[in-house]
Amino acid sequence: MRPGLRRSTSLAGAATAVLLVGCGVPLQRPTDVGEQAPPGPTREHWALSHRVPGSTSVRVVGQRVDAYAESTTVSLGRDASGAEVRCSVSVSAPGWGGPENMVGEKVPTTVQGRPAVRNGAGAEGDYLIWQRADGAWTQSMCEDEGQSAFQDRLAEIVVDEPSEILLPFDVSLPAGLEVSSVEQDVPSGETTVRLAGAGRVGTEEGALVLSFDGELDQPEGRKTVINGRPAMIDETARFPGVCLDVQGHDVCVRTDASDTGPYPDRSAELPMIMALAESLRFPDDLEDRSSWTAAQDVFG
Structure with missing residues (x-):
């Protein structure tokens, strides 16, 4: 497993969330840091409305x-x-x-x-x-x-035709969380999905991030196993999170915040982070991009 739970500003990763069902653990929503995001547009469909045809020179x-x-x-x-x-x-x-x-x-x-x-x-x-x-x-x-x-x-x-971002996982979002952005480096597959609490879409503060093969900082934490996969849990107050080794790829669910702070105690979000990690679903062969799932099908 390559270094897993690390902080990142690079293009990578993917984030998502799922309710913890039947265990009686209340899930802490992403911390409400700073002011609410100003009113802005909302996105209902997580697909692109344009396409750039590829060729030998594009x-x-x-x-x-x-x-x-x-x-x-x-x-x-x-x-x-x-x-x-x-x-x-x-x-x-x-x-x-x-x-x-x-x-x-x-x-x-x-x-x-x-x-x-x-x-x-x-x-x-x-x-x-x-x-x-x-x-x-x-x-x-x-x-x-x-x-x-x-x-x-x-x-x-460029043509005005729909195109998809293909994600290397599938997952469901709990009530109270919204997708803020989906980003992918296409050649490497590095994917980042950023989540925010209701009313905070468009801000970096208080976000949850799930990253796939992201370039993040070396973690400090304890080893565990999640759904049969080796994992590392970071239980620090500022940036709790978990990273899994999935078919040789690093998949991390973590908190994130502005580089300039503030840095509140977000350790209460660890149950949600663990629920997300446990609920992620992956294709049998991550090297087969045709088996990846369109973001539109995951998030609507």
Whole structure:
């Protein structure tokens, strides 16, 4: 088992929850830290409403969905200097996004026949923004400056068709918990699902996280066995959690918080964390991606 229960800021993991049934243990909800999240959009379907067709020169490397937006990151080969070109297309939730808050001149153009704007003089970076037929604002941009040709290419190939994020597990959420975000590094399968209490979606504070093959810090805890799998439990007050070895992959359920605190005592959440770990279900062969479950089927 590779190092399991660790704190992380990387793209990885997946989080979920299930009620502890029939054992009489009340499940502590994620700690209510700081102020409630301001009113924002809500997501009912945990699938993407766009798709980037892959090819020999277009490789999907990342996917993310949260209440405010969905995005796909792609590798588009290498530029003239030999550096890998990574660009992303993001679609904002209805009523959000748009070019109004972009700095500098906005140059009118079109994308797939739709009205669009790109960055002009005084902009903070290259971008291309257009409004889909359903009213959602979509943006294409690349990680590095001077790659507008690649961002334009991505904008022209993205299609307004549903696509899925495939999860390496299945689970059910208890009442009072909501999905805040789903994120995956596609080549490695590293997956992170972040959960929040009702009214706290969109914040990092007081979150529960289940990570699959995440790059987390070395744990300190005690060894145990959960559903026949080796596991490590961290019972510290600030970041309680548990990690399992599942077919050679690290799967962790843990608390998380802002890097700047506050750091309340969250040890009362350990029964819920253990319930989540015990309730996770996995395909017989995690190396077979076709056996993974669509996030839409897990979370709705």
